[in-house]
Amino acid sequence: MTDFIERGLEEIKRRNLYRQLKVVDGEQDATIRLDGQEVLNLSSNNYLGLANHPALKEAAIEALDRYGCGSGASRLISGNMTAHEELEQRIARFKGTEAALVFNSGYQANVGIIATLVEKGDVVLSDELNHASIIDGCRLSRAAVSVYRHCDLDHLEGALKSAPAAARKLIVTESIFSMDGDIAPLREMVELAERHGAMVMVDEAHATGVRGPNGAGVVAETGLGDRVLVQMGTLGKALGAFGAYVAGGGKLKELLINRARSFIFTTSLPPVVLAMAGAAVGLVEKEPARQCALRRNTEQLRGGLGKLGYTVGGSTQIIPVMVGEERPCMELAARLLESGFYVQGIRPPTVPPGTSRLRVTTMATHTTKQMEQALDAFGHAR
């Protein structure tokens, strides 16, 4: 009866889609010890290098002393602590919104938000390259899902026009796309939404801490804070901690507290994690030099890869190096790893078939020399 497990694994291997866990020993940093090998990390969302910053560690230790370890219950039972309330106030200030609500992860936030905003009979309009957590949120909501071509405003408008007039409509997009590193045309999208009476939700997972005034994200950068209903972002990427937030109006927060199942039915985050996130927000607001360093490293690596003849996409710290088929993509990643550079190959189902790529990411804590060494390795691996 259970031979489907072996057959499933064989099938995955036959299609060059087999995945294995690698182990990082020690702290998350610009260089890491990966399966016993010292490598330059070009595969992390720890974009600002905050995951091992002393200020985050100190905040965590203080919180440990003050609050202990676990929260013991979900937020609506006895797991709502001052640490949760304080972080939410801090995030609302950071994002310039009336309110914020913390979720246990970005995955849980997306699933919970979308299923709260739309239901059967409604329509979600979702970019074809949106993250799996958005796709799963759309599915769970039971609303009709209209997938529009990547960042294609004409296609989106067509879908808005053909949605039933009485249906609630929700446009959902990432601001910086996680696997493509490009940026959604948010201004035009918001104008379309306003013309067609649709709500807008923006996932700022890869923009939080990285873009915009004080690192508040692309929505803030484009001055759209008052016109986007839901801004969602994560605390585990550039902010170096863990968890996620929703920023928006007070009533939206109230509804999510009452309806979002992934918020209600789960033990709340431990204060240690919240304290790290709070410290990270403070650093991002006070020390914009990290954003500049990230931009500098990105320009160096992105420009150099282009000169080497690689096809690179996007315009941000996420640099997809397009390969196409799975096998050559993983072979290129293996050659780079052999020479001490860790770059993750990304294959279906994470990206569409035929678009396998190396997802290269830069960090503020990489040095110019390390970027040069990475380019040398890419030159040799080609």
Ligand SMILES: Cc1ncc(COP(=O)(O)O)c(C=O)c1O
């Ligand atoms: C665009 C996007 N949204 C949401 C998530 C989920 O966030 P988390 O890792 O906090 O669950 C991710 C990545 O993990 C992501 O890339």
